[in-house]
Amino acid sequence: MKFELSEDQALLRQSTRDFLANEWPIEKSRKVMEDAPRGYDAAAWVRWAEMGYLGLLAPASAGGQGLGAIELAIVCEEVGRACMPGPYLDVVLAAAALSAAGGHDAALSDLCAGKTLTTIAREDAPYAGERIPLARAEGGRVRGTKCFVPFAAQADALLVVASDALWLTHKPFAVTPMPTIDPAQRFGEVAFDHAAARVAAVSVLDRVDRIAAVGASALLLGIMSRCLETTIAYVQTRQAFKRPIGSFQALQHRLAEMLLRTESSRSAVYRAAWCVDCNEPDAALACAAAKAYAGEASRLVCGESIQMHGGIGFTWELDLHFYFKRAKTLEQHYGSTETQFERALNAAGY
Amino acid sequence: MDLRLSERHLKFRDELRAWLAANLPRTWHDELRDPRATEDSLMELRRNWQRKLHRAGYLGMDWPAEWGGRGASEVEKSIFEEELASVDAPQILNFLGIGLLGPALIHHGTEEQRRRYIPPMLAADEIWCQGFSEPGAGSDLASLRTSATLDGDHFIVNGQKIWTTFGPWADWIFVLARTDSKDRHGGISFILCKLNTPGVTVRRLRQITNESEFGEVFFEDARVPRENLVGQIGEGWRIAMTVLAYERGAMSLAYAARFGRDIELLAAACNEYGRKDRAVREKLARLLVENEVMRANGIRNLANLADGNKPGPESSLEKLYWSEFDKRFRETALDILGPGGQLLRTAASARSDVDWAREFLWSRAGTIYSGSSEIQRNIIAKRVLNLPQA
Numbered sequence: 001m002k003f004e005l006s007e008d009q010a011l012l013r014q015s016t017r018d019f020l021a022n023e024w025p026i027e028k029s030r031k032v033m034e035d036a037p038r039g040y041d042a043a044a045w046v047r048w049a050e051m052g053y054l055g056l057l058a059p060a061s062a063g064g065q066g067l068g069a070i071e072l073a074i075v076c077e078e079v080g081r082a083c084m085p086g087p088y089l090d091v092v093l094a095a096a097a098l099s100a101a102g103g104h105d106a107a108l109s110d111l112c113a114g115k116t117l118t119t120i121a122r123e124d125a126p127y128a129g130e131r132i133p134l135a136r137a138e139g140g141r142v143r144g145t146k147c148f149v150p151f152a153a154q155a156d157a158l159l160v161v162a163s164d165a166l167w168l169t170h171k172p173f174a175v176t177p178m179p180t181i182d183p184a185q186r187f188g189e190v191a192f193d194h195a196a197a198r199v200a201a202v203s204v205l206d207r208v209d210r211i212a213a214v215g216a217s218a219l220l221l222g223i224m225s226r227c228l229e230t231t232i233a234y235v236q237t238r239q240a241f242k243r244p245i246g247s248f249q250a251l252q253h254r255l256a257e258m259l260l261r262t263e264s265s266r267s268a269v270y271r272a273a274w275c276v277d278c279n280e281p282d283a284a285l286a287c288a289a290a291k292a293y294a295g296e297a298s299r300l301v302c303g304e305s306i307q308m309h310g311g312i313g314f315t316w317e318l319d320l321h322f323y324f325k326r327a328k329t330l331e332q333h334y335g336s337t338e339t340q341f342e343r344a345l346n347a348a349g350y
Numbered sequence: 351m352d353l354r355l356s357e358r359h360l361k362f363r364d365e366l367r368a369w370l371a372a373n374l375p376r377t378w379h380d381e382l383r384d385p386r387a388t389e390d391s392l393m394e395l396r397r398n399w400q401r402k403l404h405r406a407g408y409l410g411m412d413w414p415a416e417w418g419g420r421g422a423s424e425v426e427k428s429i430f431e432e433e434l435a436s437v438d439a440p441q442i443l444n445f446l447g448i449g450l451l452g453p454a455l456i457h458h459g460t461e462e463q464r465r466r467y468i469p470p471m472l473a474a475d476e477i478w479c480q481g482f483s484e485p486g487a488g489s490d491l492a493s494l495r496t497s498a499t500l501d502g503d504h505f506i507v508n509g510q511k512i513w514t515t516f517g518p519w520a521d522w523i524f525v526l527a528r529t530d531s532k533d534r535h536g537g538i539s540f541i542l543c544k545l546n547t548p549g550v551t552v553r554r555l556r557q558i559t560n561e562s563e564f565g566e567v568f569f570e571d572a573r574v575p576r577e578n579l580v581g582q583i584g585e586g587w588r589i590a591m592t593v594l595a596y597e598r599g600a601m602s603l604a605y606a607a608r609f610g611r612d613i614e615l616l617a618a619a620c621n622e623y624g625r626k627d628r629a630v631r632e633k634l635a636r637l638l639v640e641n642e643v644m645r646a647n648g649i650r651n652l653a654n655l656a657d658g659n660k661p662g663p664e665s666s667l668e669k670l671y672w673s674e675f676d677k678r679f680r681e682t683a684l685d686i687l688g689p690g691g692q693l694l695r696t697a698a699s700a701r702s703d704v705d706w707a708r709e710f711l712w713s714r715a716g717t718i719y720s721g722s723s724e725i726q727r728n729i730i731a732k733r734v735l736n737l738p739q740a
Contacts, residue, residue, distance in 0.1 A: 001354065001355060001359070001652065003351060003353070003649075003650045003654050003657065009351070070351055232735060236737070246737045247738040247739060247740045252727065252728070253727040253728075253731065255731060255735055255737065256670070256726075256735065257727070259667070259730060260670055260730070264643050264644075264667075264671060265643075267643065267646040268643045268646040271650065274351055285638075286642065286646070289638070289639045289646070292639045293640070293642075293643045338632075340639070341635030344642070345631060348617070350617040350620075
């Protein structure tokens with residue numbers, strides 16, 4: 001038994017961290033988030049693809065690396081720490097869907113190489129519980145509207161969930177941007193009337209949902225770790241009443257709580273990833289628990305980080321708000337807390 | 351990363367499961383609910399259960415062979431606790447002796463002390479209680495004032511201990527006493543005292559559960575032989591701190607097993623009462639998720655132990671998690687069950703699955719004993735986060 005990463009996995013962590021430090025330092029990412037209409041740095045994206053990150057989970061036959069959920073968690077944790085803008089998890093999930101469906105090696109290999117940006121169009125409505133007509137697939141065409149399509153305006157292809165199946169469509173797409181509080185993520189509403197190829201039944205998304213839960217909770221873990229580190233450094237230097245504010249018990253106890261939630265998220269994320277890779281019977285419950293827990297933990301960790309920085313924490317100038325906003329996106333998407341609760345209950349048979 | 355138990359540990363677990371199936375006739379909860387059960391009869395039951403475990407070689411597994419050890423480690427101990435929790439076995443009677451004093455004697459005692467005290471401790475012939483807390487020294491344990499003054503070959507002990515678990519049933523107490531009033535930590539010694547020593551009085555304390563599992567112990571010029579000192583004079587604090595680290599071993603898995611069992615029963619109760627509304631399901635889901643994360647923490651800690659890491663100050667994170675979660679869990683259970691959740695087990699209409707009312711009350715103790723949540727957060731802030739001290 002061993003919780004520590006293997007040598008290869010530790011190497012992956014280090015090389016990912018190094019790559020992100022060079023290609024996506026926060027100063028550069030801030031500019032991309034503030035100014036770049038594309039929402040990510042296209043040149044760095046190509047190098048990222050060349051390193052094999054997009055095809056992390058895809059089979060070698062399609063130009064992928066054939067790695068597992070643990071490796072995805074490692075990479076996502078680093079992506080979260082760096083607050084890297086762009087559609088990373090979205091593309092990985094599209095690749096996971098195509099891989100799980102099988103027989104789409106050509107599309108998959110273009111995706112892994114970074115040639116065709118592909119994400120999954122899934123949400124029907126902007127507000128939870130709102131009822132609107134679903135997108136439908138008939139006679140080889142997909143018609144109807146999808147909301148919160150990740151990076152729809154930049155996508156070359158979209159996998160559309162319609163009529164109990166997954167359909168592959170290609171640009172051009174009619175996109176209405178859906179800007180949110182989180183500038184690291186771009187969404188659009190897409191009105192479909194597209195020729196579409198059937199990829200697989202929606203049941204293929206069961207596996208994708210678990211990968212999504214692992215990836216999103218690992219991103220949240222990276223975000224929380226970074227916020228906590230930043231805050232610990234700050235409370236050690238910031239002086240008030242002639243002493244560092246980190247010496248006040250009122251802050252110390254809350255920081256201890258932040259560490260507890262962050263480290264508990266870490267246990268949950270890596271255990272879930274391991275369960276997915278080993279096809280453990282606990283995988284469904286472990287994934288749902290990791291995502292639900294990390295989502296709620298991030299409220300406390302990111303929120304308290306802002307609070308402990310005081311006024312400067314509420315400024316655009318400090319990086320913290322990017323993390324705070326990123327966490328909010330991750331909490332609601334990739335299976336919201338509510339959705340994960342339902343999955344957990346189902347998995348336990350309650 | 352590999353979170354599967356090794357072949358050796360799986361074998362240990364399977365043997366233990368088979369042994370439990372053959373040797374545990376009734377769950378602890380069933381024993382509690384038995385109308386004939388009294389506090390004394392339950393203590394006897396725990397004594398006998400301990401003897402059974404001891405004969406089967408399941409106590410002191412990580413101690414030297416002559417004291418029952420069998421080359422086991424923290425990993426087997428954690429598996430042991432998890433398995434006992436999942437079948438709702440009674441807790442052994444002498445858990446303070448075996449959990450705290452045993453390790454203290456093995457690491458700091460003399461050969462003679464080990465020979466004298468360990469066998470009857472394991473066999474539940476002599477029950478031990480822990481004399482650490484005092485009315486004026488709880489979280490700030492080092493401010494304790496019970497004194498032990500050398501007078502020839504005896505210590506004269508004066509003072510008062512409180513929250514002494516099993517005090518009313520114990521034969522012996524291990525006491526932290528002040529042998530030097532000027533040296534805060536270095537002035538504390540670790541002394542073993544027979545409770546029927548003249549000058550020692552034990553009084554029961556009634557807990558909020560209406561049980562009297564703990565008591566208070568008074569010392570008035572009690573004469574304790576000098577040979578009952580463990581370690582050297584002034585080493586008491588250091589010894590206490592090392593043994594407390596044992597008490598804070600990898601317990602998350604055992605709690606996840608125990609709470610998991612109760613959450614499942616709570617879910618069954620929801621079905622029984624047709625409580626399928628969204629509000630209730632969300633509460634149930636939250637419990638399930640938090641318990642699953644606690645299990646993940648336990649698996650991680652177990653894997654780290656199996657990988658050869660020693661338990662460190664991170665065990666404060668474990669204690670904080672399970673004890674705080676216990677309170678949320680039991681509150682939520684009463685929410686879901688409605689007023690019936692508060693019925694005493696003697697009530698005709700009380701549920702027979704879990705004594706929800708008792709568990710609810712007991713959950714208030716976990717965040718106080720064995721280092722309160724405030725102390726755990728202090729430890730985390732200081733020793734894990736390295737925050738500046740005031």
